[in-house]
Amino acid sequence: MVDFSPVNTERLTLMRPTCEDLDEVHQLYADPGVWEHFPSLRHIDRAQTAEHLRREQHSWDEVGLGSWIARTPAPDGPGELVGVGGCNLRSGIAWNLGYRLARHAWGHGYAQEIIAAAQVAAAQVHPDLPVTAYLLEHNVGSKRAAERAGLHLVWRGVDVGNPDPSAVRLVYADRTLDDALLDVLVQRE
Ligand SMILES: CC(C)(COP(=O)(O)OP(=O)(O)OC[C@H]1O[C@@H](n2cnc3c(N)ncnc32)[C@H](O)[C@@H]1OP(=O)(O)O)[C@@H](O)C(=O)NCCC(=O)NCCS
Numbered sequence: 001m002v003d004f005s006p007v008n009t010e011r012l013t014l015m016r017p018t019c020e021d022l023d024e025v026h027q028l029y030a031d032p033g034v035w036e037h038f039p040s041l042r043h044i045d046r047a048q049t050a051e052h053l054r055r056e057q058h059s060w061d062e063v064g065l066g067s068w069i070a071r072t073p074a075p076d077g078p079g080e081l082v083g084v085g086g087c088n089l090r091s092g093i094a095w096n097l098g099y100r101l102a103r104h105a106w107g108h109g110y111a112q113e114i115i116a117a118a119q120v121a122a123a124q125v126h127p128d129l130p131v132t133a134y135l136l137e138h139n140v141g142s143k144r145a146a147e148r149a150g151l152h153l154v155w156r157g158v159d160v161g162n163p164d165p166s167a168v169r170l171v172y173a174d175r176t177l178d179d180a181l182l183d184v185l186v187q188r189e
Helices: 019-029 046-063 110-125 140-148 179-186
Strands: 013-015 067-071 081-090 094-101 131-136 152-158 168-173
Touching: 019 046, 019 081, 046 081, 067 110, 081 110, 094 110, 094 140, 110 131, 110 140, 131 140, 140 168, 152 179, 168 179
Parallel strands: 094 131
Antiparallel strands: 013 067, 067 081, 081 094, 131 168, 152 168
């Protein structure tokens, strides 16, 4: 099995998460500035972030791939946290691309570097599975990031469970998805 931790991109070092990342990842997940499009998901308790990291570590153990912790390389020590992102398996039938950068890291193309690395890794682990991205229609930055990465819109509908009843969910993918697969991914009736 290929080891996808670390992966070095042009400007970033991507590592699987460890417990030592907890404080910085919590700071990121607790920042209202990175949850403007879905404020109710912001982490208000460190335990939420710890649980999130546990799930990520489980993904790495099971699949050999998951979300990375992205940092700028440093000669000694871990380097500054840029954000998190990568591909997780969704229901065993698709890759789910996620990305969340610290505010200071927006607008430098870092999400593109993480996404490109995730696309390469996903294609090595399960090339038969589509790479998808789930995002809210009003999250323009996330839409742009998905489109820049070559994904296209395959589904648009109500965001079930969102406290904002007007929220619209979009599904992007790197290929055409058949209806049966979409049904599972968006759990439509
Ligand atoms: C979504 C998110 C990761 C996008 O971050 P981003 O930095 O805009 O993403 P990209 O890597 O695609 O960067 C592209 C931007 O960097 C600029 N850029 C600067 N240098 C660049 C370079 N070397 N290469 C590419 N783009 C570069 C581009 O011009 C572009 O700016 P623009 O959008 O104003 O045109 C970020 O907004 C975020 O973390 N949001 C909060 C979390 C979130 O909503 N996540 C998605 C949930 S579905």
